[in-house]
Amino acid sequence: MKVRQKKRNFVSEMQEINQSHIKYLLGVGPKKAETLQKEIQVVTWEDMLYYFPYKYIDRSKIFTVRELQRISGQERNDNSMPYIQLKGKISDFQIRGEGSKRRLSAVFSDDTGSIDLVWFQMLKHIMTTYNETTEYILFGKPTVFGHRLQVAHPELETENKFYDGQLGVQGLYNTTERMKNAFLHSRAIQKIITQILENIKTPLPETLPQEITDKAYLVSLDTALRNIHFPQTPEMLRQAQYRLKFEELFYLQLNILRITKYREKRIAGLRFSQVGEFFNYFYFNHLPFELTGAQKRVVKEIRQDANSGRQMNRLLQGDVGSGKTLVALLSVLIALDNGFQGAIMAPTEILATQHYETISELLAGMPVEIALLTGSTKKKVRTEILPKIKTGEIKIVIGTHALIEDTVEFANLGLVVVDEQHRFGVVQRARLWKKNATPPHVLVMTATPIPRTLAMTVYGDLDVSVIDELPPGRKPVKTVHTYEKKRGHLYESVRKQLQEGRQVYIVYPLIEESEKVDIQNLLEGFEKTKQIFPEYKVSMLHGKMKPAEKDAEMQRFVSGETQIMVATTVIEVGVNVPNASVMLIENAERFGLPQLHQLRGRVGRGADQSFCILVTKYELSENTRKRLAIMTETNDGFRIAEEDLKLRGPGDIDGTQQSGIAFNLKIANLAHDGQILTTARDFAQAILDADPLLEQPQNALLARQLVRLNKEKQMGWFMIS
Numbered sequence: 001m002k003v004r005q006k007k008r009n010f011v012s013e014m015q016e017i018n019q020s021h022i023k024y025l026l027g028v029g030p031k032k033a034e035t036l037q038k039e040i041q042v043v044t045w046e047d048m049l050y051y052f053p054y055k056y057i058d059r060s061k062i063f064t065v066r067e068l069q070r071i072s073g074q075e076r077n078d079n080s081m082p083y084i085q086l087k088g089k090i091s092d093f094q095i096r097g098e099g100s101k102r103r104l105s106a107v108f109s110d111d112t113g114s115i116d117l118v119w120f121q122m123l124k125h126i127m128t129t130y131n132e133t134t135e136y137i138l139f140g141k142p143t144v145f146g147h148r149l150q151v152a153h154p155e156l157e158t159e160n161k162f163y164d165g166q167l168g169v170q171g172l173y174n175t176t177e178r179m180k181n182a183f184l185h186s187r188a189i190q191k192i193i194t195q196i197l198e199n200i201k202t203p204l205p206e207t208l209p210q211e212i213t214d215k216a217y218l219v220s221l222d223t224a225l226r227n228i229h230f231p232q233t234p235e236m237l238r239q240a241q242y243r244l245k246f247e248e249l250f251y252l253q254l255n256i257l258r259i260t261k262y263r264e265k266r267i268a269g270l271r272f273s274q275v276g277e278f279f280n281y282f283y284f285n286h287l288p289f290e291l292t293g294a295q296k297r298v299v300k301e302i303r304q305d306a307n308s309g310r311q312m313n314r315l316l317q318g319d320v321g322s323g324k325t326l327v328a329l330l331s332v333l334i335a336l337d338n339g340f341q342g343a344i345m346a347p348t349e350i351l352a353t354q355h356y357e358t359i360s361e362l363l364a365g366m367p368v369e370i371a372l373l374t375g376s377t378k379k380k381v382r383t384e385i386l387p388k389i390k391t392g393e394i395k396i397v398i399g400t401h402a403l404i405e406d407t408v409e410f411a412n413l414g415l416v417v418v419d420e421q422h423r424f425g426v427v428q429r430a431r432l433w434k435k436n437a438t439p440p441h442v443l444v445m446t447a448t449p450i451p452r453t454l455a456m457t458v459y460g461d462l463d464v465s466v467i468d469e470l471p472p473g474r475k476p477v478k479t480v481h482t483y484e485k486k487r488g489h490l491y492e493s494v495r496k497q498l499q500e501g502r503q504v505y506i507v508y509p510l511i512e513e514s515e516k517v518d519i520q521n522l523l524e525g526f527e528k529t530k531q532i533f534p535e536y537k538v539s540m541l542h543g544k545m546k547p548a549e550k551d552a553e554m555q556r557f558v559s560g561e562t563q564i565m566v567a568t569t570v571i572e573v574g575v576n577v578p579n580a581s582v583m584l585i586e587n588a589e590r591f592g593l594p595q596l597h598q599l600r601g602r603v604g605r606g607a608d609q610s611f612c613i614l615v616t617k618y619e620l621s622e623n624t625r626k627r628l629a630i631m632t633e634t635n636d637g638f639r640i641a642e643e644d645l646k647l648r649g650p651g652d653i654d655g656t657q658q659s660g661i662a663f664n665l666k667i668a669n670l671a672h673d674g675q676i677l678t679t680a681r682d683f684a685q686a687i688l689d690a691d692p693l694l695e696q697p698q699n700a701l702l703a704r705q706l707v708r709l710n711k712e713k714q715m716g717w718f719m720i721s
């Protein structure tokens with residue numbers, strides 16, 4: 001009886017905070033509520049409580065203008081000035097400029113000096129709200145403007161109001177331009193949250209079982225949420241952050257590990273019990289070179305896994321040029337030996353075609369029918385090969401996403417190899433499982449090194465194999481960074497390589513927003529290259545070309561008919577031309593680290609010394625300089641991945657999306673919270689070891705939370721249950 005009573009309270013409280021609409025709060029109203037929904041997807045009290053400050057400042061400190069001038073003198077880059085507080089008076093309100101340049105300026109002074117204030121909006125309102133006799137506390141982020149310190153749109157409070165218990169450590173909330181225009185600046189968010197917390201009388205219900213909060217030394221959710229917004233002490237803030245990060249990472253791990261358990265329990269794995277004719281004949285008669293030790297080890301791991309009675313879900317990591325294609329082929333041959341078909345899926349037509357050609361050549365003379373299936377496969381060819389895939393006559397299918405379309409039916413697909421697909425998370429992989437009555441084994445291959453923490457999160461349900469050895473005789477690529485102005489020298493060293501019979505890539509950036517300009521750059525680059533190297537033939541490749549044209553152009557380069565390839569990043573992934581020894585990247589400042597590393601991987605694939613030349617303009621941001629320095633320092637893909645994660649600011653969703661996470665972490669940061677992640681994962685693992693599918697009553701809260709999070713975040717969780 002008692003237990004039931006308690007449960008009901010719990011549920012009703014839950015409903016309250018995720019059903020109470022913020023628009024009914026004082027000073028919010030329908031208009032602001034709409035802005036909050038559009039800009040930061042906040043609708044309910046709960047959403048608002050989970051909108052955390054992005055940083056904290058100590059508002060007990062009040063600077064003097066003179067102190068500020070000293071700080072600004074040290075900081076050359078004015079964007080790095082911190083948020084500060086000053087105490088003083090405003091004078092000299094003046095409206096200046098016309099049209100879009102219209103603004104209100106004023107001077108803010110204390111005993112030690114003065115700074116400028118400026119507003120671009122609500123000029124009249126500002127002028128009537130503030131006067132020249134009151135002393136204000138100013139809060140804002142100064143910039144240097146024409147040798148003077150300036151604060152745009154400062155927050156101003158009269159001193160009285162301020163000392164009302166508001167000093168100390170305070171959170172700052174991210175706000176968008178639209179939010180600021182609707183008067184929803186950081187301080188306003190803070191006021192909304194204050195109201196919500198004041199309205200919640202009973203402690204907020206727990207979202208983690210007591211056993212976990214006890215064992216992991218976590219403060220309660222109620223304490224955590226109150227302190228994340230209004231820290232009582234720096235230590236309480238730390239504990240609040242820890243608890244919320246833990247919870248976020250814990251549920252991610254619980255979800256992904258539960259998928260693994262589900263698979264183990266509910267899916268019978270195909271058994272590849274023998275290694276037979278196909279594998280052995282190829283291995284002893286066709287293999288063009290000795291496998292590296294790492295390749296041998298990985299093939300063995302795959303063989304054992306595919307014969308364990310469990311469905312294989314394996315990630316194969318191996319730096320560019322480490323020979324993953326061969327491992328893929330050997331695995332496919334084992335599938336064939338056991339009476340199954342194999343499929344290899346690549347992200348682009350160019351890469352699929354290249355795999356098709358490489359593999360056809362390697363298997364030449366063996367009785368294996370192979371088909372290429374991409375978006376541009378002609379209808380006539382399609383109608384020819386689809387039935388043969390269905391009957392099993394075609395044993396190996398190589399292609400793009402086209403090969404997992406519903407129209408493609410297999411007789412008995414035993415293994416799918418997924419090559420270089422960075423967005424191939426658990427949801428996409430689960431779709432492959434449906435391609436056979438018993439889900440096929442899945443091997444995901446990537447050369448994009450994934451930092452450990454990210455791998456645990458995106459690919460946390462996969463077993464991992466690593467090729468940590470390059471084929472013998474490879475020389476590490478030499479990387480240099482140079483400026484546009486020094487082009488003369490550059491072309492001479494490139495010419496030297498061409499004279500020795502090597503080939504050269506010249507890459508231009510292409511970003512969608514500025515596509516037209518970029519294409520223009522590329523075309524100009526193409527013309528210029530032809531002028532500078534009149535004695536050589538030049539190819540060009542970009543995404544806007546028709547697939548057939550692209551293939552033909554690539555083919556000309558592969559065969560050596562052309563010596564220089566001017567291209568956009570379409571050549572980024574996987575393409576293999578061992579004779580190419582120079583990768584020249586124009587506007588290198590516009591590329592991310594993983595992309596630069598991928599591009600560099602296109603050279604250094606033969607026995608000759610290769611070069612990667614990063615060309616940039618002269619003025620570069622600090623961050624870009626670091627990126628380029630890392631490229632020149634190391635060829636180690638894993639180190640590059642870790643550095644990349646560190647260089648990204650917290651909350652860089654783009655970065656994580658690129659790596660395959662389809663959701664946004666609210667508070668945890670994969671670059672810095674590796675330790676918390678590991679702990680959270682251990683807890684999740686222990687729970688699932690005892691109760692693999694979360695069916696026992698003591699785990700009901702966990703199961704319910706997973707369903708809830710799944711609904712809210714649409715992470716595609718549970719798509720298999």
Ligand code: ADP
Binds near residue numbers: 290447471472576605
């Ligand atoms: P990636 O791992 O980047 O996909 P590839 O499979 O394209 O690398 O292999 C890169 C190059 O190395 C190819 O030209 C391939 O033929 C060659 N290669 C692969 N394995 C070996 C080996 N064991 N010994 C020598 N060369 C190899």
Ligand code: MG
Binds near residue numbers: 324325419574
């Ligand atoms: Mg490859």
